Amino acid sequence: MPVGTQGTVKGLTIDQVASTGADMILGNTYHLRLRPGHETVARLGGLHAMSGWDGPILTDSGGFQVFSLGSLNQVTEQAATFRSHIDGAIVVLTPEHSIEIQEALGSDVAMVLDHVIALPAPQAEVEDALARSIRWAARCRAASTRSDQALFAIVQGGLDAQLRRQCATELAAMPFEGYAVGGLSVGETPEEMYATAAITTPHLPVDKPRYLMGVGTPRDLIENVARGIDLFDCVMPTRNGRNGLAFTDEGPLKLRNATHREDQRPLMQDCECLACRHSRGYLRHLFNAKEMLGPTLLSHHNLTYYGRLMSEVRTALEQGRFEEYAAGKLRGWGYEPIPLG
Amino acid sequence: MPVGTQGTVKGLTIDQVASTGADMILGNTYHLRLRPGHETVARLGGLHAMSGWDGPILTDSGGFQVFSLGSLNQVTEQAATFRSHIDGAIVVLTPEHSIEIQEALGSDVAMVLDHVIALPAPQAEVEDALARSIRWAARCRAASTRSDQALFAIVQGGLDAQLRRQCATELAAMPFEGYAVGGLSVGETPEEMYATAAITTPHLPVDKPRYLMGVGTPRDLIENVARGIDLFDCVMPTRNGRNGLAFTDEGPLKLRNATHREDQRPLMQDCECLACRHSRGYLRHLFNAKEMLGPTLLSHHNLTYYGRLMSEVRTALEQGRFEEYAAGKLRGWGYEPIPLG
Ligand SMILES: [Zn+2]
Ligand SMILES: [Zn+2]
Numbered sequence: 001m002p003v004g005t006q007g008t009v010k011g012l013t014i015d016q017v018a019s020t021g022a023d024m025i026l027g028n029t030y031h032l033r034l035r036p037g038h039e040t041v042a043r044l045g046g047l048h049a050m051s052g053w054d055g056p057i058l059t060d061s062g063g064f065q066v067f068s069l070g071s072l073n074q075v076t077e078q079a080a081t082f083r084s085h086i087d088g089a090i091v092v093l094t095p096e097h098s099i100e101i102q103e104a105l106g107s108d109v110a111m112v113l114d115h116v117i118a119l120p121a122p123q124a125e126v127e128d129a130l131a132r133s134i135r136w137a138a139r140c141r142a143a144s145t146r147s148d149q150a151l152f153a154i155v156q157g158g159l160d161a162q163l164r165r166q167c168a169t170e171l172a173a174m175p176f177e178g179y180a181v182g183g184l185s186v187g188e189t190p191e192e193m194y195a196t197a198a199i200t201t202p203h204l205p206v207d208k209p210r211y212l213m214g215v216g217t218p219r220d221l222i223e224n225v226a227r228g229i230d231l232f233d234c235v236m237p238t239r240n241g242r243n244g245l246a247f248t249d250e251g252p253l254k255l256r257n258a259t260h261r262e263d264q265r266p267l268m269q270d271c272e273c274l275a276c277r278h279s280r281g282y283l284r285h286l287f288n289a290k291e292m293l294g295p296t297l298l299s300h301h302n303l304t305y306y307g308r309l310m311s312e313v314r315t316a317l318e319q320g321r322f323e324e325y326a327a328g329k330l331r332g333w334g335y336e337p338i339p340l341g
Numbered sequence: 342m343p344v345g346t347q348g349t350v351k352g353l354t355i356d357q358v359a360s361t362g363a364d365m366i367l368g369n370t371y372h373l374r375l376r377p378g379h380e381t382v383a384r385l386g387g388l389h390a391m392s393g394w395d396g397p398i399l400t401d402s403g404g405f406q407v408f409s410l411g412s413l414n415q416v417t418e419q420a421a422t423f424r425s426h427i428d429g430a431i432v433v434l435t436p437e438h439s440i441e442i443q444e445a446l447g448s449d450v451a452m453v454l455d456h457v458i459a460l461p462a463p464q465a466e467v468e469d470a471l472a473r474s475i476r477w478a479a480r481c482r483a484a485s486t487r488s489d490q491a492l493f494a495i496v497q498g499g500l501d502a503q504l505r506r507q508c509a510t511e512l513a514a515m516p517f518e519g520y521a522v523g524g525l526s527v528g529e530t531p532e533e534m535y536a537t538a539a540i541t542t543p544h545l546p547v548d549k550p551r552y553l554m555g556v557g558t559p560r561d562l563i564e565n566v567a568r569g570i571d572l573f574d575c576v577m578p579t580r581n582g583r584n585g586l587a588f589t590d591e592g593p594l595k596l597r598n599a600t601h602r603e604d605q606r607p608l609m610q611d612c613e614c615l616a617c618r619h620s621r622g623y624l625r626h627l628f629n630a631k632e633m634l635g636p637t638l639l640s641h642h643n644l645t646y647y648g649r650l651m652s653e654v655r656t657a658l659e660q661g662r663f664e665e666y667a668a669g670k671l672r673g674w675g676y677e678p679i680p681l682g
């Protein structure tokens with residue numbers, strides 16, 4: 001799922017996003033609440049009409065950004081109160097307001113507001129935030145009024161197996177249309193991330209989507225699919241693309257390197273993306289000359305690469321040869337597959 | 342003719358450029374000589390293969406940039422010597438080297454190197470530069486070896502009718518495939534520009550293209566076509582697009598203005614461009630949020646606007662109703678047509 005923070009996947013038109021094979025895009029509630037404002041988005045017809053994207057859109061709850069970007073004033077049982085990073089205005093974000101914003105944006109999938117804390121933290125504080133997140137999830141469910149909008153809960157609990165299990169079990173007993181694993185990709189090792197996914201997914205309903213938030217590298221996608229994850233969102237394809245890094249089956253290529261100067265080959269031989277119509281030498285020139293087209297082309301390549309990867313994963317799963325497929329991909333990138341459990 | 346300074350029309354893929362109706366694009370010899378280097382471009386297959394543009398490409402001679410961007414060391418009868426604005430390297434640009442670069446780039450139309458001086462200047466200096474430019478044009482003609490590359494001469498002479506006439510007459514007597522009017526759009530009034538075009542074009546061959554370099558606004562295009570110009574290049578559509586300014590039949594729109602905040606209308610009702618699929622409110626949001634998609638969409642709109650204008654101009658000329666068409670357009674932008682002669 002490509003990330004369209006401010007109502008646009010950075011550097012790409014909506015047709016270009018669609019041509020990468022993306023099914024669903026993500027919009028950020030926090031950013032859109034502050035600029036242009038959820039009421040403005042609603043008056044412009046909602047996120048779909050405004051951006052021109054007619055596939056599904058998922059919006060996050062704003063929680064993660066409030067705790068990472070906003071200057072946080074306080075969290076009470078009632079709300080998280082913060083100052084906008086744009087104009088300093090004070091915003092009171094309750095679970096009910098998060099749902100109100102997401103309903104105004106008109107996304108297809110809304111996320112519950114959770115209480116995110118920086119880890120490591122004292123055990124009592126972790127448990128307190130977790131219990132509050134579960135109460136806030138219930139308030140979000142109760143506040144939701146649009147029958148055309150699914151609501152996903154978020155399992156927190158850091159790297160603590162006991163807390164993850166407890167949180168997943170409690171949320172699974174409540175009526176949500178899907179479940180996310182949150183609080184990962186925040187500095188833990190890949191092995192810790194994969195182990196946490198592995199202990200969480202068995203406690204989630206088998207017939208509902210499982211979404212790993214903010215993850216990750218191509219390797220992370222493969223290893224987490226192996227552990228029961230269906231859906232991902234990540235800024236890596238576009239952010240790395242803007243910085244001149246292209247994903248390939250042999251691992252990432254840094255386009256700024258002088259070695260690409262006169263290289264006539266495309267990034268990848270059989271890639272259908274807009275970048276792979278050109279030589280590596282030309283792509284390097286665009287980054288060297290600080291031309292906007294460089295970030296656009298590499299974002300398109302990386303999203304196409306991720307889209308193709310997930311499409312191949314689905315085919316391999318259907319054909320019962322996922323393990324073999326995964327091992328081949330991982331070895332191409334220079335990794336040994338990590339055994340399950 | 343959209344400007345693709347560094348081998349890319351800023352912010353647009355080559356498909357997007359083609360969809361604006363552009364027939365021909367311009368590449369800058371000075372920029373490409375310095376980065377990535379004309380030999381590198383040649384090894385990457387030339388400008389066409391590198392950029393993916395299969396329509397015609399015109400390259401300028403590098404003269405204008407040497408005199409405006411480079412730190413100029415000296416001009417002798419033999420060459421202009423300058424320091425690169427990128428890495429300070431010393432480059433000796435002779436008429437022969439300019440042709441060599443343009444042949445390596447593989448453009449369809451090359452321009453002669455001329456001696457550009459800042460105006461106003463003492464009459465003796467103006468006449469000296471003009472005489473040198475004519476000698477350099479002859480050297481360019483003699484140096485040209487590619488039969489698949491046309492060579493255009495450049496008429497200089499500032500706002501001096503006598504010098505323009507003399508320069509045009511001398512160059513017209515030499516075998517060039519086309520003629521440019523140079524040294525305009527450098528601070529003179531629109532009336533001075535139009536008058537200079539009007540005194541120059543009667544001295545150029547009627548059966549060869551006449552190209553007004555670096556011009557201009559939609560009004561400039563109409564008024565100069567009326568004075569016998571066929572071809573223009575200008576950074577205005579893309580540069581203004583990047584700055585949030587959109588050309589319309591009612592004059593330019595500044596997208597950053599708060600008045601567009603919740604405006605659901607497209608920039609123009611019947612425009613087929615990528616921007617006009619969206620509301621003005623969304624476009625304003627993209628500029629406010631500093632999203633790359635804003636510059637891309639507005640560049641596409643402005644190039645489409647210019648492309649449509651020139652296509653309508655051609656149709657009006659064929660149908661013998663140019664004067665009426667021109668008056669209608671000019672009045673829409675708030676101008677009275679300026680009588681010829
Ligand atoms: Zn590609
Ligand atoms: Zn348009």
